[in-house]
Amino acid sequence: MEAGGWNLVCSMELEGKSSRAVLDRLPVLTKIDTRGIDIPAVLCPLCEEVPESLDHILIACPKVKLIWRKSFSWWGVKFPDGGMDFTDVINGLFCQHIPSHLHKVFQGVCFVRMWAVWKWRNKMVHSRVEDKLVVGSEDIFALIQSNILLWISNRFPKGKFNLKAWITNPSSIHPTVDGVG
Numbered sequence: 001m002e003a004g005g006w007n008l009v010c011s012m013e014l015e016g017k018s019s020r021a022v023l024d025r026l027p028v029l030t031k032i033d034t035r036g037i038d039i040p041a042v043l044c045p046l047c048e049e050v051p052e053s054l055d056h057i058l059i060a061c062p063k064v065k066l067i068w069r070k071s072f073s074w075w076g077v078k079f080p081d082g083g084m085d086f087t088d089v090i091n092g093l094f095c096q097h098i099p100s101h102l103h104k105v106f107q108g109v110c111f112v113r114m115w116a117v118w119k120w121r122n123k124m125v126h127s128r129v130e131d132k133l134v135v136g137s138e139d140i141f142a143l144i145q146s147n148i149l150l151w152i153s154n155r156f157p158k159g160k161f162n163l164k165a166w167i168t169n170p171s172s173i174h175p176t177v178d179g180v181g
């Protein structure tokens with residue numbers, strides 16, 4: 001994960017409930033458009049179906065929702081039928097289904113996921129027309145899983161983490177209490 005990604009995830013974590021403000025700094029296409037800069041399209045670069053907004057690109061986009069669903073079922077958490085938004089994620093609404101010692105981890109997982117989706121979206125925006133199909137069908141889920149483990153081992157330096165065990169069952173990891181800080 002490069003510096004930009006770490007910074008984003010760390011600021012979201014630090015600002016807690018104001019994470020929304022951090023995310024609002026991301027330049028989505030519709031925002032750029034209202035500033036009067038001439039760009040070819042304001043449709044979501046991933047699904048090209050609706051105008052891009054932050055809620056759409058990070059959660060509601062069908063392509064992104066698929067990743068959220070996958071990630072939730074990886075944790076054994078049911079994805080809400082009515083969908084969800086940032087406030088739910090930031091308020092840790094879904095943590096109630098997770099053992100308490102893993103709340104911070106699960107929350108971090110959500111933040112890293114949003115970062116990865118954002119990075120994927122940027123790759124899509126900047127890729128050549130002939131590459132867009134390939135980039136758009138990339139499965140970023142595996143990348144998210146390994147990046148999250150990297151984030152956790154930085155966040156909880158005293159813990160011992162194993163990628164295989166983590167992927168099989170994320171709840172099996174035990175970040176030590178000392179490592180939380």
Ligand SMILES: [Zn+2]
Nearest residue numbers: 044046047061
């Ligand atoms: Zn979309």
